[in-house]
Amino acid sequence: MMAERKDDSGQTGLDAYFSAAAAETEAPSAALTALMARIEADALREMPRAGLRTDPVPGLGAGAAQRPLGGRAGWREALAALGGWPALAGLAAASLVGVWIGAAPPDGLAPLLSPLGAGTFVLDETGVDPLSGFDLALLEG
């Protein structure tokens, strides 16, 4: 092994190098100031706004910082995209009417619903229950 050596300040081994490196990085510079200005601009641009929440879980790890929206915040986002509660109520009503018409079509609508344009299908004639899949889906939960 090499002999222990000292510099003028009496430091030995790598300590003097580490001290020198620490001293070298203390000085602020114009470049660092400009960098801080850019970073602060990023921070202000990314700063969360009231009413808009994200749901990342940081923990440790480089990839942990960027996660998609999820949970309650995600629902709120989806609802806002649809147009809020009134739009959602309208959508639900339209869906129910569609199901109702499909299950029990009014007389005047029957010819339009039939692929052949005449009459409605009767289970005995076709051998197929058009609602069987729907029923199974309900049963299976």
Added chain:
Amino acid sequence: MPYDAMTDRADEELLAAYARGDAAAARALTLRLTPRVFAHALRMLGGDRAEAEDVTQEALLRLWRAAPGWRPGEAQVRTWLYRVTANLCIDRLRRRRSGPALDELPEPVDDRPSASEAMQTRARADALQQALDRLPERQRQAVILRHLEGLSNPEIAQIMDIGPRAVESLTARGKRMLETLLAGRREELGYQDDG
């Protein structure tokens, strides 16, 4: 003069304030964290300032985006940032595998006996950086975190996702290699034999 206007507040507290839309917290965190992250990136990247600036900006951008979901007490901001920074640096180092050899780097010193103390300090810092660049990535990371950033072994273990004993092993091997690399430059850097 305080380093930032909120020196009495912990990083995690400031990050929570930032997540609530506090612009002053954003500024305080920027002033507090940027020099530290930049210094670490600069050392990891062999003194490449432009790349170190990019990495610093990217690491902090990830912090801003992580802020809304930060769980108090789960991770320290400083530890998290060192880890993200080191990972970004290692990605870049792996992309530019064919870095310059030590011999190709410019000689950092003027070897006149009358060179000023400041120049000698600069020369030693440059020599150390060049030697650090020769270390394997993990050794370099451990040595920088321990001896230049002044972190404890448990903190480094958390950052590097290894055990404390592995940290000790990495830093010991790293320092041995640094000693070897710097041995040939002692005379020019102002060292004298002790005996």
